[in-house]
Amino acid sequence: MKSKSASTNGTRTLTPEEIARRADVKIPPLLLPKPASVFADRALRLRQQAAGHAMRDYLMLLAVICEAQHELLQNHPQVPLPDDEQVAAARENSTPLLATGQWQRDPAWRAQLQLLLAQVLEKLPADSPARDGIQRVRDLPVETLEQQAERLLAGITLGLDMATAPLIAAGLQLYWTHLAAATAVSNPGAWHIPFEPNRCPCCGSLPAVSITRIRGKLEGQRYLVCSLCSSQWHFMRVKCTHCSSLESIRFRSLQPIEQQELGDKRAVIEAETCDKCQHYLKTMHMDLDPQIEPMADDLASLTLDLLTSDAGYIRYGNNLLLLFGENQPQVEEA
Numbered sequence: 208m209k210s211k212s213a214s215t216n217g218t219r220t221l222t223p224e225e226i227a228r229r230a231d232v233k234i235p236p237l238l239l240p241k242p243a244s245v246f247a248d249r250a251l252r253l254r255q256q257a258a259g260h261a262m263r264d265y266l267m268l269l270a271v272i273c274e275a276q277h278e279l280l281q282n283h284p285q286v287p288l289p290d291d292e293q294v295a296a297a298r299e300n301s302t303p304l305l306a307t308g309q310w311q312r313d314p315a316w317r318a319q320l321q322l323l324l325a326q327v328l329e330k331l332p333a334d335s336p337a338r339d340g341i342q343r344v345r346d347l348p349v350e351t352l353e354q355q356a357e358r359l360l361a362g363i364t365l366g367l368d369m370a371t372a373p374l375i376a377a378g379l380q381l382y383w384t385h386l387a388a389a390t391a392v393s394n395p396g397a398w399h400i401p402f403e404p405n406r407c408p409c410c411g412s413l414p415a416v417s418i419t420r421i422r423g424k425l426e427g428q429r430y431l432v433c434s435l436c437s438s439q440w441h442f443m444r445v446k447c448t449h450c451s452s453l454e455s456i457r458f459r460s461l462q463p464i465e466q467q468e469l470g471d472k473r474a475v476i477e478a479e480t481c482d483k484c485q486h487y488l489k490t491m492h493m494d495l496d497p498q499i500e501p502m503a504d505d506l507a508s509l510t511l512d513l514l515t516s517d518a519g520y521i522r523y524g525n526n527l528l529l530l531f532g533e534n535q536p537q538v539e540e541a
Contacts, residue, residue: 236400239391240384240437246277252500256507268337275326276381283385286313298399303411305386307360320378344374376527383436405448407433414524416489416501432501434527447481448488449523455482476508478515486523
């Protein structure tokens with residue numbers, strides 16, 4: 208695994224003219240999920256990444272799940288959205304409007320989860336080993352399902368069924384993605400964005416990864432990607448997402464030997480590590496691969512997580528579609 212310091216991360220230095228031009232550009236602090244594409248893009252990328260991958264079967268299962276999420280999101284039933292009083296309270300307290308710890312989940316999320324799982328079962332082969340786990344979630348009593356959802360949203364692994372957690376997470380993602388997108392339509396001015404929060408300003412969840420974007424005013428800007436509602440929010444580059452340190456930042460990546468010999472050429476996906484707090488988060492560069500889909504590419508690059516963890520770093524953030532029993536951040540702030 209290749210490691211390099213932040214000072215040699217391969218980022219092109221801007222010219223004075225470019226800096227001057229960008230000084231007048233207002234960078235969007237928040238990019239909300241697009242219902243027409245968020246899960247469809249994820250499913251397509253999962254299928255692409257599954258080809259020849261050691262996790263092919265699991266990535267293909269997730270692709271089927273994401274396709275069901277996409278279909279259900281297009282005709283999601285109406286659910287309560289934040290009212291003016293809730294918007295005002297979130298703004299006054301500087302808390303996420305759809306914070307998972309405070310927002311009362313509508314029972315519709317469970318009904319949508321059942322529809323999602325039924326669609327997945329219809330598409331899976333009769334001998335698929337995933338069928339038993341899916342049926343197990345479908346048969347859960349309401350109280351047990353809600354308890355599992357609470358643990359999942361809080362990052363508590365004690366008592367959480369790790370095997371079925373991604374299935375429940377898929378239902379929660381569907382519900383919260385709808386909440387974020389629908390609120391943006393019903394009340395565009397509802398969002399209050401603190402300066403560079405390290406948790407989602409919409410729902411308070413951990414980021415899955417960060418990406419540096421391309422095109423127009425977003426060119427070269429870094430955004431963190433929510434693991435739950437898929438919202439993206441602006442965050443400074445070469446800054447620890449866990450402790451906000453600007454020092455001791457290094458980038459680790461997996462590259463073929465011939466690429467390493469080129470010097471400081473960036474990899475498409477890097478682990479941004481912090482030697483101050485010993486945490487890391489992946490960052491993905493769309494200028495090197497415009498087809499990046501954060502969740503899918505995160506799953507397909509699990510080897511980078513394993514090697515970075517072996518080097519002594521703890522991941523800040525998670526991907527709800529693949530959870531581990533260790534090193535899961537809890538609900539307290541960093």
